[in-house]
Amino acid sequence: MSEQQHHARKLPTDIEHIPIVWRYELLKHFRSWRLIGSIAIAALVIALIFVIPLATGNPPSGTDKAVKLFVSGPQGISIPSQGLLLPGNAGLINRSVVVVSSLEVFQDGVREPAANWTFSSSGGNIIQFTHDTTGHTYTATYRWHDTLESFASRFVGFANLLIIICATFFGADAIVSEYQARTGYLIFPNPIRRVSLFLGKFGASMTASILVISVFYGAAAALSFISVSGLDKNFLTSFAFALEYMLAVMAIAYLISTLFKGTTGAIVLTFFLLFLILPIIDAVGSTSGFRAWWSVTFSAGVMSNILIIPYPVDSVSDIPSAGITYHNYIPDPATSALVMLAYAITAIVISMVLFRRKEMTG
Secondary structure, eight states: OHHHHHHHTOOOOHHHHHHHHHHHHHHHHHHSHHHHHHHHHHHHHHHHHHHHHHHTTOOSEEEEEEEEOEEOOTTOEEEGGGTEEEOTTEEEEOSSEEOGGGOEEEETTEEOOGGGEEEEOTTSEEEEESSOOTTOOEEEEEEEEOOHHHHHHHHHTTHHHHHHHHHHHHTTTTTHHHHHSSTHHHHTTSSOOHHHHHHHHHHHHHHHHHHHHHHHHHHHHHHHHHHHSSOOTTHHHHHHHHHHHHHHHHHHHHHHHHHOSSHHHHHHHHHHIIIIIHHHHHHHHHHHTOOOTTOHHHHTTHHHHTTSSSOOOOEEEEETTTTEEEEEOOOOHHHHHHHHHHHHHHHHHHHHHHHHHOOOOO
């Protein structure tokens, strides 16, 4: 009996302390306005991206009825503005994706039999007629929608900002607040190692942030299925890069939090470092001709670029009016993954070392 009582009173190990701290820190996030505010910001961004195009007459999908077709003559025609060479007796539908099953073609107001035309989406949405179209007017009715890539890109382009907000809300003052608010006097004397405390806090911050990012990507995915009948095949890959970027910037936020003595300074520096300072360096690299591959914010560009097929490559363009040459550098996916991982590991290790040595003063 005494052995059983002794075993029941055994203190948790250092590893067992981590999920305990994790759970209570996460509970604190759920009770705070920051998590609610972050989810509200994500919802607002989703709503604005989706609603504004609808309100301005640029929906992601719709139905065109009795639209007059531009039809070439027997000799065909070149359309330089769109990079197209329209074959003879062919009509062009100027939409991103046309739902073929809904397509109806009319000649002079009379429905054209399907045997008299074929539809091809390669090199443009082209209706090829099997007969001479001279002297006739053609119209078409069809359902259409934007490409999966363009629809997903609308939302993913704002994921970077949302990730920075999460790092600022959940990481920038996670450590320094224990010193400024003097709560460390109650926490640090407990039989728990600083490393376990750090990892528990970091895990809770990441969990709250992942929840916000998952809501954002999940809502975007749902709207993609509803609006354009599918999801870009690289959308989940973009989500994976977003999580890795979240890990890297959260580690940076924790590093700043261990270095500062006040929460305001830590919050301000975290946000402006990721939102302004590093992006400015990236931009200077584009105009000065050096590739900032080592920048974590430069690497974050892979979240959007991964949706583009084929994957974009570096390009150079001259701006004579400004007298500069602009280098459009594109982050490499493999290099970006390694850079973000290196930032995460390095910042976490340094933060834990500093946290273990940091003492309460005042």
